[in-house]
Amino acid sequence: MSQLKLPTPLLSIEWLSTHLDHPDVVILDASLDKPKTAEAPSELSGLRIKNARFFDLKNTFVDKDSELPGMMPSAALFSEECRKLGINKHSKIVVYDRLGIYSSPRAWYMFRTMGHEQVAVLDGGLPEWIEAGLPSESREKEPETEAGNFTAEFKPEFIADGQYVLDSLKNNRISVLDARSSGRFTGTAPEPRENLRSGHIPGSFNLPFARVLNEYKMRSREELKEIFKGLGTDNKEVIYSCGSGVTACILLLAAELSGHHSNILYDGSWSEWGLKNDFPIES
Structure with a gap:
């Protein structure tokens, strides 16, 4: 079988259905159970794409020693858990979630941060796949896999911490883009997590993640170009933030x-910034 290469960071269900049984393709279900902003249709809750393996963002691929939710794990832990899923250095990884596009870009960006370029998000995710009548199976069925040889090569330039963001506020060549709702950005809507201040990082811009989506699919490249064109971020380094580093990755994918x-990515996002009283805020 000829060597396969993923053509784009966003793949169609047609592409995946054509390459579903390719030995180098690894399909990962990166769904988050009960995300705070949306719920998957009940008829999808027990299904997964054929041969998909569960990529547990909440309990496995996370820094368990951090006081902040959902932080990026170490390269060593990421490598170990990927090997358990049968992922290899040469694997072509396709990630999806049960909401269409919600948590899957987070998994995509994690692989990119860990040095793996051959990774893409499935546009429309499980809803699009099931609607097209393509092969699925019960989530209870765990595919049998042999241990892989994946090795992460962490790229620190992909991740910002709070101090980096704080220092960047003095640099006019850096912009901060916030993926939260306009209400949370302006402080007129409450934060879903306790003990967090309301408002936004001073000087940051607001682009609610839903604006780059058309229902559960990504908008066209032309539409995305128009959206980003109006933000004044051209020729700048952009730091992406949200509530806990998940929906910011939707904007990161759209930007790409x-x-x-x-x-x-500002990994700590508002879970860190809103918690620390010595970080300035605007509302």
Whole structure:
């Protein structure tokens, strides 16, 4: 079988259905159970794409020693858990979730941060797949896999911490883009987590993640280019933030698709910034 290469960071269900049984393709279900902003249709809750393996963002691929939710794990832990899933250095990884596009870009960005370029998000995710009548199976069925040889090579330039963001506020060549709702950004809507202040990082811009989506699919490249064109972030390094580093990755994927490549994730996001009283806020 010829060597396979993923053509784009966002793949169609047609592409995946054509390559579903390719030995190098690894399909990962990166769904989050009961995300705070949405719920999957009940008829999808027990299903997964055929041969998919569960990529547990909440309990496994996370820094369990951090006081902040959902932080990036170490390269060593990431490598170990990927090997358990049968992921290899040459694997072509396709990630999806049960909401269409919600948590899967987080998994995509994690692999990119860990040095693996051959990873893509399935546009439309499980809803699009099931609607098209493509092969699925019960989530209770765990595929049998042999241990892989995946090795992470952590790229620190992909991740920002709170101090880096704080220092960047003095640099006019860096912008901060917040994926939270406009209400949370302006402080008129409450934060879903306790003990967090309301408002936003001073000087940051607001782009609610839903704006880059058309229902449960990503908007076209042309639409994304227009959206980012109006933000004034051209020729700047952009730091992406949200509530806990999940929906910011939706914007990171949209930015990549629209041709913006100087992008960094603020992993702690508002879970860190809103918690620390010595970090300034605006509302």
